[in-house]
Amino acid sequence: MTGPFNPSPAKPSDGLCWVTGASSGIGEKLVERLVRQGWRVAVTARSEDKLKALEAALPGQVFAAPADISDPDAVRQAVARIEAEQGPIARAILNAGIYLSIDAANPDFEDYAKTFAVNLNGTAACLCAITPLMVERGAGQIAIVSSATAFGGMPTASAYGASKAALVNMAECYRIELHRYGVLVQAITPGFVETPAQDDNEFPKPFMVSADTAAGRIVSGLKSKRFEITFPRRFTWMLKAIYALPRDWHINLVRKQTGWNKPPS
Ligand SMILES: NC(=O)c1ccc[n+]([C@@H]2O[C@H](COP(=O)([O-])OP(=O)(O)OC[C@H]3O[C@@H](n4cnc5c(N)ncnc54)[C@H](OP(=O)(O)O)[C@@H]3O)[C@@H](O)[C@H]2O)c1
Structure with missing residues (x-):
């Protein structure tokens, strides 16, 4: 039984699943898989047209809630x-994210x-919106x-790595704190996934x-209570x-493996 000190994975009968970044890539495939598992899914991203197309393709099962998470x-x-319109969110998958490559020799603050x-701030905004509701219900x-x-x-x-490392830390903090309120918190750490x-x-x-494989690994991991879902x-x-090697060792190893030990071309 879900409850204080015993958070459990949510089920479709508990309410909706909210997926951010659902207009493309992993998020879009997650929606398809969740619907096949019987979930009603609320989808958020900036591209309202894509979310509406998902809603039209899966009527009654997908609900478009466009927003810029920043x-x-x-x-x-x-x-x-x-x-208000669809009922409580029982599961939130905070997936929206961007990758911008930074040249450390000539970085751009923007x-x-x-x-x-x-x-980082977008995910924090999602946490601020959803966490108090789940805490009040004693489940999520x-x-x-x-x-x-x-x-x-x-x-x-x-930039990307720093933001994603911060998210794991943030998830750990939430995991530690929300356990006593019956809310289960997990972090997902995928390797490379073929997406736009x-x-x-x-x-x-x-x-x-x-x-699609990534979405499959995520939905199956979400049925467990383990903190990290990695694939x-x-x-x-x-x-x-x-x-896990000493920092100087792994930094040299990564430099060598990625070709950054050669002079710039
Ligand atoms: N692909 C990989 O190799 C990989 C590996 C590890 C982790 N990840 C993570 O997996 C997640 C999904 O990535 P993906 O590969 O599926 O990328 P993607 O196809 O580019 O999808 C990114 C999603 O995030 C949404 N998004 C971006 N900025 C947003 C904003 N300001 N507000 C709301 N939604 C926003 C995009 O929708 P709109 O543009 O319509 O807003 C889109 O739906 C990201 O967090 C990414 O960092 C990806």
Whole structure:
């Protein structure tokens, strides 16, 4: 039984699943899988047309609640509308995020500001909107989509990686604090997933999985109580082992493996 000190995975009979970043990539595939599992899903992103198309394709099962998550008022209003019109959100998958590559030799502050505004502040805005409602009900499940980039430094990822590492830390804090209120908190740390976000990324992408495979791993992980849902494990566990080495060792190893040990071309 879900309750204080015993948070459990939410079920479709408990209410809706809210997915942010549902207009594309992993989020869009998550919606399809969740609906197949019997969930009614509220979908948020900026592209209202894409969300409306999802709603039209899955009538009665998908509810479009467009919002820019970097605007906390818009997020609060979207959550209030979902709950007023469709019922309580039992599970929130905070998946919206952006990747902007940063050249550390010539960094652009705007790229940091944009990344943190969406990945970090946007996720915080979602947490601020949904957490008090779940705490008041004494039940709920929140999953924050981070990335394997959170494990340690990677070239060109100084904004993205920092935002995703912060999200794992944020998820841990929420996990520690919300346990006594019956709210389950999890972090998702995928390796490379084939989505539009990867289109402009020319980096090697070992062990990349499809967005549908990623969605499958996420929905099955969400049925468990474990803190971290990570995949593909042959890649993310190897990364964890590398980052467990002393920092100078793993920094040299990552530099070598990614080609950043050569002079700039
Ligand atoms: N692809 C990978 O290899 C990979 C690996 C690890 C983790 N991840 C994480 O997985 C999540 C999904 O990424 P993806 O690969 O599926 O990328 P994607 O296809 O580009 O999808 C990103 C989603 O986030 C939404 N979004 C972006 N900015 C937003 C904003 N300000 N407000 C509301 N929604 C916003 C986008 O919708 P709109 O543009 O319509 O707003 C879109 O639905 C991200 O958090 C990403 O960091 C991805």
